[in-house]
Amino acid sequence: MSTQDFADLQLFITGPTFIRPEIREAGLLPEFGHRDSENNKRFTPAMAGLKQLAGCGDDYHVILFNGSGSNAMEATVRSLVADDETVLNVSVGAFGDLYHKMAVVNGKKAAQLKFEPGQAIDMAKLEGALIEHKPAVVTFTHNETSTGVMNDMKAVCALIRKHGAMPLVDGVSIFGGAKIDLSGSGAATYATSTQKSLALPAGFGILFVSPEAVEKAKTVKNRGFASDIIGQLGRATKNQTLTTPNTTLANQMAVQIDHILHTEGIDNRFARHIKMRDMVHDFVATLPGFSLLAPVGHRSPTVTAVRVPAGMTVAQLKKVKEAMRAKGYLFDPGYGKLNTDLEEKGQRVLLRLGHMGDVTPDMLSAYLEALKPELLK
């Protein structure tokens, strides 16, 4: 094997995302002991910085799970849904379905409210499902990566709260790229991961947990070990992980969070994401027969799904992917299962454009310029 054969592609998929050279270099910083004072030098500022990015303070705990966003999400299901309760999983796409699957395979009493791909959560239908199922807990996706649909987190949480249930939010593909305003959002938990808009390698699931969720978890049986919020919290309150962390990633995270807070600035980072979203919308408007999937008001700042013209196939999109690879880029020919379903139904399939993390408007502009002729061939 030769590592020279590993292609150094610029990633425009929806995660993992492009890693800046400084963060690659931070991967060479020294290993450390995760119960030693060296641990605190990385995790204490990083965990405080994550709260700043979330827009919260001591009203939420932050836990770092080894694994990825799924580990944080599964922990919420294991720790917060009691045996005699119903969890309602609201889905606007593949990742809403994933939260439902986690509830089902963990033996929870789970109901699902599903919307067509491209739709956001319809509040009237949600209210109907809340009345019908009387759930104690409700999960939903803030930013649906398969369709580029962003839900109104605060409004959805408020409706769930109105019906006395606890909202658990999946924010995997938006956190770090948009203002979350977690304080006062109504979310009991908010899950994310490192490899999306934080522009780090994968390796930690990140979970913000309200004190109310902590109290609830204490009453739930069979929370498991690594999926137990209470066990995790014992270590998290000391700025540690429950099990041995990837110290390479921890070094990178400490450097990256410091960069976001003190070099780029949180507001500049969020503004850059909005700018890139708008660039992508303008680009799509120049392509005959292509159109944005997500409805106005629900268009994600980090990922855009685009309907391709009728007659354009998944096989053609895969050819575009290979043409873009030859140009040094990794292109996203749409969420696999969704495109298979759309193609079987004779509907227009989708491509996706990731515009999150540390991608700059200049990089995006060069990418879109390289992509345009391939899409119009």
Ligand SMILES: Cc1ncc(COP(=O)(O)O)c(C=O)c1O
């Ligand atoms: C919205 C959303 N939720 C959950 C996940 C799963 O996260 P992870 O791959 O970090 O486990 C993803 C991954 O793409 C996602 O986009």
